[in-house]
Amino acid sequence: xxxVEQNPLFLSxxxxxxxxxxxxxxxxxxxxxxxxxxxxKSLESLFVLLSNGAVKQEGRLMASLDTKARLSTLHITAAxxxxxxTYFCAVIIQGAQKLVFGQGxxxxxxx
Amino acid sequence: DAEITQSPRHKIxxxxxxxxxxxxxxxxxxNMFWYRQDLxxxxxxxxYSYGVQDTNKGEVSDGYSVSRSNTEDLPLTLExxxxxxxxxYFCASSESRMTSxxxxxxxxxxxxxxx
Numbered sequence: 247x248x249x250v251e252q253n254p255l256f257l258s259x260x261x262x263x264x265x266x267x268x269x270x271x272x273x274x275x276x277x278x279x280x281x282x283x284x285x286x287k288s289l290e291s292l293f294v295l296l297s298n299g300a301v302k303q304e305g306r307l308m309a310s311l312d313t314k315a316r317l318s319t320l321h322i323t324a325a326x327x328x329x330x331x332t333y334f335c336a337v338i339i340q341g342a343q344k345l346v347f348g349q350g351x352x353x354x355x356x357x
Numbered sequence: 358d359a360e361i362t363q364s365p366r367h368k369i370x371x372x373x374x375x376x377x378x379x380x381x382x383x384x385x386x387x388n389m390f391w392y393r394q395d396l397x398x399x400x401x402x403x404x405y406s407y408g409v410q411d412t413n414k415g416e417v418s419d420g421y422s423v424s425r426s427n428t429e430d431l432p433l434t435l436e437x438x439x440x441x442x443x444x445x446y447f448c449a450s451s452e453s454r455m456t457s458x459x460x461x462x463x464x465x466x467x468x469x470x471x472x
Contacts, residue, residue: 277459288447289400289463296458334399336461343388343407343451343459344415347400 248273250337252348260356262324267351269318269335277338278318279345280309282331289334293320325355360384363448363464371472376435378467380448388451389431390461391415391423393444400447406431407453438471445469 249272259265269278277296281289293302295311295318302309306329308321318335332352336345361382370376380389387408392400402415404423412423420442422434435442445468449461 279460281463288465289449291460291462294458294460336400338459343453344390344402344405345461346402349397349399 248275248337248339248346250335250346250348252333252335252351254351255349256352256354258354258356259322259325261326264324265322267320267322267333267335267353269320269337269348271316271318271337271346273340274313274316275337275340276313278311279336279338280318280320281334281336283334283350284331292333322353327355327357329353330355361448361450361462361464363446363467365467366465367468369470369472370438372438372440374438376438376469378433378435378446378448378469380431380433380464381429382448382450382462382464383429384450384452384462385428386450386462387428387453388459388461389425390449390451391421391431391433392447392449393417393442394447394466395444403433403446404431435469438469440471443469443471 251270280292293309298313300311306323311318332350334350336347364379390405391403401417406425448464451461
């Protein structure tokens with residue numbers, strides 16, 4: 247059974263600082279997704295990582311994937327308040343098109 | 358623009374009643390999914406469909422059913438609502454694996470309260 251674990255689950259940080267959210271998964275998978283969710287809103291797709299060593303960047307967010315370690319990271323550079331949200335990673339089940347989600351990381355960025 | 362919609366956005370019902378939540382997408386996606394989101398559990402898959410007349414059970418399917426009579430719609434039915442089914446429900450859709458990254462796109466959600 248595929249399990250996906252994120253850490254930390256809660257993160258409070260100051261504007262201008264850097265931090266990393268980690269996503270570990272338990273069995274082989276060839277694709278990993280990062281989503282953002284604002285309070286009371288739906289999930290917005292941020293990144294799709296399709297292969298080992300894949301790196302994607304959008305603004306102050308950068309995601310990477312190490313399939314051998316079964317680990318993805320979401321790095322936040324010089325955080326700004328607008329990045330406050332809950333971030334989910336999700337892993338596709340090999341051979342199917344179903345996603346298994348991590349618990350989410352609630353990120354709060356304080357001025 | 359293509360989109361995915363859910364209705365109603367908010368619903369209050371009583372224990373034991375049958376409830377149907379609608380999901381409609383205009384992307385012509387083959388795959389559709391229903392999730393529930395609860396504090397401490399993230400998103401959990403309820404049912405999913407890979408195409409017309411295809412339905413499959415997910416991780417937490419007990420007490421729920423779906424049917425897929427066309428490409429655009431996947432309604433979710435709670436046969437006899439229970440308080441444990443109070444949650445936020447999200448519908449999602451994606452293209453088939455052969456042609457895309459399988460990214461799932463989510464609807465706005467339905468907040469269901471069972472009293």
